[in-house]
Amino acid sequence: xxxxxxxxxxxxxxxxxxxxxxxxxxxxxxxxxxxxxxxxxxxxxxxxxxxxxxxxxxxxxxxxxxxxxxxxxxxxxxxxxxxxxxxxxxxxxxxxxxxxxxxxxxxxxxxxxxxxxxxxxxxxxxxxxxxxxxxxxxxxxxxxxxxxxxxxxxxxxxxxxxxxxxxxxxxxxxxxxxxxxxxxxxxxxxxxxxxxxxxxxxxxxxxxxxxxxxxxxxxxxxxxxxxxxxxxxxxxxxxxxxxxxxxxxxxxxxxxxxxxxxxxxxxxxxxxxxx
Amino acid sequence: xxxxxxxxxxxxxxxxxxxxxxxxxxxxxxxxxxxxxxxxxxxxxxxxxxxxxxxxxxxxxxxxxxxxxxxxxxxxxxxxxxxxxxxxxxxxxxxxxxxxxxxxxxxxxxxxxxxxxxxxxxxxxxxxxxxxxxxxxxxxxxxxxxxxxxxxxxxxxxxxxxxxxxxxxxxxxxxxxxxxxxxxxxxxxxxxxxxxxxxxxxxxxxxxxxxxxxxxxxxxxxxxxxxxxxxxxxxxxxxxxxxxxxxxxxxxxxxxxxxxxxxxxxxxxxxxxxxxxxxxxxxxxxxxxxxxxxxxxxxxxxxxxxxxxxxxxxxxxxxxxxxxxxxxxxx
Numbered sequence: 001x002x003x004x005x006x007x008x009x010x011x012x013x014x015x016x017x018x019x020x021x022x023x024x025x026x027x028x029x030x031x032x033x034x035x036x037x038x039x040x041x042x043x044x045x046x047x048x049x050x051x052x053x054x055x056x057x058x059x060x061x062x063x064x065x066x067x068x069x070x071x072x073x074x075x076x077x078x079x080x081x082x083x084x085x086x087x088x089x090x091x092x093x094x095x096x097x098x099x100x101x102x103x104x105x106x107x108x109x110x111x112x113x114x115x116x117x118x119x120x121x122x123x124x125x126x127x128x129x130x131x132x133x134x135x136x137x138x139x140x141x142x143x144x145x146x147x148x149x150x151x152x153x154x155x156x157x158x159x160x161x162x163x164x165x166x167x168x169x170x171x172x173x174x175x176x177x178x179x180x181x182x183x184x185x186x187x188x189x190x191x192x193x194x195x196x197x198x199x200x201x202x203x204x205x206x207x208x209x210x211x212x213x214x215x216x217x218x219x220x221x222x223x224x225x226x227x228x229x230x231x232x233x234x235x236x237x238x239x240x241x242x243x244x245x246x247x248x249x250x251x252x253x254x255x256x257x258x259x260x261x262x263x264x265x266x267x268x269x270x271x272x273x274x275x
Numbered sequence: 276x277x278x279x280x281x282x283x284x285x286x287x288x289x290x291x292x293x294x295x296x297x298x299x300x301x302x303x304x305x306x307x308x309x310x311x312x313x314x315x316x317x318x319x320x321x322x323x324x325x326x327x328x329x330x331x332x333x334x335x336x337x338x339x340x341x342x343x344x345x346x347x348x349x350x351x352x353x354x355x356x357x358x359x360x361x362x363x364x365x366x367x368x369x370x371x372x373x374x375x376x377x378x379x380x381x382x383x384x385x386x387x388x389x390x391x392x393x394x395x396x397x398x399x400x401x402x403x404x405x406x407x408x409x410x411x412x413x414x415x416x417x418x419x420x421x422x423x424x425x426x427x428x429x430x431x432x433x434x435x436x437x438x439x440x441x442x443x444x445x446x447x448x449x450x451x452x453x454x455x456x457x458x459x460x461x462x463x464x465x466x467x468x469x470x471x472x473x474x475x476x477x478x479x480x481x482x483x484x485x486x487x488x489x490x491x492x493x494x495x496x497x498x499x500x501x502x503x504x505x506x507x508x509x510x511x512x513x514x515x516x517x518x519x520x521x522x523x524x525x526x527x528x529x530x531x532x533x534x535x536x537x538x539x540x541x542x543x544x545x546x547x548x549x550x551x552x553x554x555x556x557x558x559x560x561x562x563x564x565x566x567x568x569x570x571x572x573x574x575x576x577x578x579x580x581x582x583x584x585x586x587x588x589x590x591x592x593x594x595x596x597x598x599x600x601x602x603x604x605x606x
Contacts, residue, residue: 021401028398036386102381106443109345110399111370117399267349270297270342 025112029120030127037090037128046089047131051082055136058202059144069204071146072232075136077201080163080225082132084195087167088188090125091175108263115172115259122171126164133160155238156231162244163224169251170220176258201225220247286356287451287482288321288344293353295339313339315506316353321484321499323450326477328497329486332603336506337486341455344484345375357451371400374444374452378459380436385429389420389439392428393446400447414442419468434465441472452476454485458492470496490599504603518598524549524568526597530587531580534560541579547572550604559586565601 037043055078059071098104098121107117140146150156178187196202198212199221205213216222226240265271295314300306314336321327329337342348343355346366355362357369384392390411397407415424418438423431428439437457444452454473458466473496477483487493493500494514501511510517534553539562543551547570554561566572573588 021398024398024404025401028395032384032387032391032395035391036384039386100381101383101385102377102379103384105347105377106375106382106396107399108347109370109373109375110396111367112399112401113367264349267347270348 022113022116025116026120026123029117030124033121033124034127037125043086043090043128044131047082047086047129048135050085051078051132051136052139054078054081054202055139056143059140059146063144070233071140071144072137072148073229074202075140075146076133076228076232077225078136079133080199080221080228081196081201082136083126083129083164083167084199084201084221085192086129086132087122087126087171088174088191088195090128091122091171091178091188096178108266114263115256118175118259119168119172119255122175123165123168126168126171129167130160130164150232151234152231152237155241156228159224159227159231159237159241159244162241162248163220163228166220166224166244166248166251169248169255172255173251173258176255176262195219195221198222199225217243218247220244220251223247285359286320287323287325287358288319288327288484289354289356289359290317290319290340290344291354293317293340293343293355294351295336295343295348296351312506314343314350317503317506317508319501319508319511321482323482324477324480325498326473326483326485326496328493328500329484329503330488330490330493330500330599331486331503332488335503335603337503338455340503341375341453341484341486345373345453346370371447372449372451374447374449376440376444376452376454376457378437378456380433380460383428383436383439383443386427388425388427389415389431389442390424392439393424393443396443397446402447410446411442414445417445417472418442434461437461437465437469441469445476449481451482452484454483456486456488458487458489466492490596502599502602509602517602525566525570525572525590527564527566527572527576527588527590529562529564529576529580529585530556530559531562532559532584532586534562534580534583538579538583542576545572545575549601552600552604563597563600565597565604 055075058074058078062069062071062074098107108114110117137146137148141148174187174191198208198216199205199219200208200216201221205216205222208216223240223244227237227244229235230237230240293314294312294316297311297313299309299311301309313334317336317340319327329340331337339348343350344357344362346362346369349363358372360368360372362369384395387395393411393414394407397411402410411424412421415421418441420435420438420442423435428436431439437460441457444454457473458469461469470492473483473485477496477498485493485496497514499511499513500517501508502517503509539551539553542548542562542564545566547566549565549567551565552563554563564572564576573590576588577585
């Protein structure tokens with residue numbers, strides 16, 4: 001070890017109002033979360049293997065049953081399933097893992113608003129789900145001969161980004177409760193399958209009972225998959241994209257309120273560490 | 276303006292009548308609510324530039340106190356201020372001014388390199404991006420991790436992890452530093468280096484609050500010490516004042532095998548005995564008996580230990596650690 005670093009004569013903190021540093025805080029969290037999760041065999045397997053199995057079943061069923069919907073329809077649904085699985089497991093698992101690693105305390109102590117810290121983590125987690133999207137499309141093309149022709153490629157790219165952001169923000173809403181409850185993994189398991197079904201990821205919404213529709217409309221995967229399918233197969237992707245944006249803003253607002261509340265409750269109930 | 280005008284410049288850390296209660300439940304079918312008073316009316320004041328030690332056994336309330344000061348926990352009651360800023364009302368302002376270094380090998384991203392760990396926190400502390408690289412190099416050099424920054428943390432030994440904790444705590448150059456058992460589990464050479472850094476930081480004018488199990492560590496580093504036991508401060512002063520204020524009489528060490536708890540209790544019940552500490556040493560037990568000065572206890576102790584295999588019994592000079600044990604067991 002050496003002598004102390006020279007005293008800091010000029011301010012070390014970023015000049016100007018705090019919000020100037022906020023995008024960098026989120027981007028930094030997103031990047032390092034993505035970097036860590038991309039190195040995790042478990043996360044990559046969850047994102048890859050499971051959607052491939054479901055995509056295979058759905059596409060084999062489509063071929064055997066001579067259904068009218070193209071294979072790409074099912075491949076995209078399976079891709080979103082993968083992103084959703086990564087978000088629910090990632091948010092529950094990542095935050096519990098952070099608690100196990102003793103990371104929640106240093107993250108909370110940092111003067112960055114905790115909602116931005118969590119947002120970086122959940123956006124990074126959702127981005128890992130892109131593995132699933134790429135894998136199911138590639139799998140459909142290689143094994144089942146799905147035509148990877150995109151009717152509106154720029155809209156498709158925008159829909160991918162919008163869906164990942166919306167799911168990351170939905171992850172923020174879930175993640176805020178995951179911080180508070182130590183056994184949040186159990187909650188993750190319970191949330192995975194119902195959302196696959198309700199949002200019409202593999203079965204069209206029109207085939208589901210009417211009472212499930214309001215639930216589907218408030219969940220971003222519904223609009224994300226609709227936008228992706230419209231951009232890829234043909235149709236109007238802009239309306240579902242708009243709803244995806246509206247849902248994202250609503251999730252962000254709800255997330256800010258929840259995270260503030262959760263941060264206060266965790267200071268009361270001492271839930272940041274395993275004791 | 277969050278600062279309490281009366282406090283500016285007077286104290287770096289102020290704790291007035293701090294109480295902290297944890298509520299929990301026990302039982303599987305019949306749930307019972309349980310209240311644990313971890314901290315019971317602690318008051319202390321730390322001057323700017325002072326190195327203050329909180330010394331106490333496990334569960335005494337040291338970590339709870341430091342967590343309240345670091346804004347991780349809300350107090351159940353009482354007033355807590357850091358540099359005149361209330362930790363409840365203005366947590367974010369407090370967070371900009373403090374660094375928190377805790378012991379153990381957790382609290383780092385194992386899959387990231389040391390530099391990435393520090394870069395992430397540099398962003399969370401909103402450090403000027405153009406100065407981050409230089410500052411990270413400086414703190415890594417300070418803690419002796421120069422040249423190791425690009426390695427993943429998962430390959431780091433415990434001592435190296437502890438140094439990285441230290442580097443992270445210093446990254447934003449905070450005026451107030453909290454060290455929670457910073458040398459726990461670190462090898463003697465590494466621990467000495469960590470102590471040297473803490474000492475240098477104090478000389479550089481930082482206000483430091485340090486919790487530790489180790490009497491010698493507190494003695495060698497701290498300007499003042501508060502001994503805490505069962506959530507209360509049982510003694511407070513300079514190391515010299517504490518040593519002078521505690522009367523430690525005769526100390527008898529007994530190394531024996533299979534001493535029943537009732538025998539330990541009988542020894543404890545002897546009128547001359549102030550305290551009995553037991554320590555497991557592989558197969559054997561080490562009993563440290565503190566008794567009043569001039570007590571002739573060896574014969575009576577051997578009588579009480581009849582039927583127990585006694586390997587060694589000897590009286591020795593009291594140490595600083597005995598003084599500390601006397602304080603915390605008197606509660």
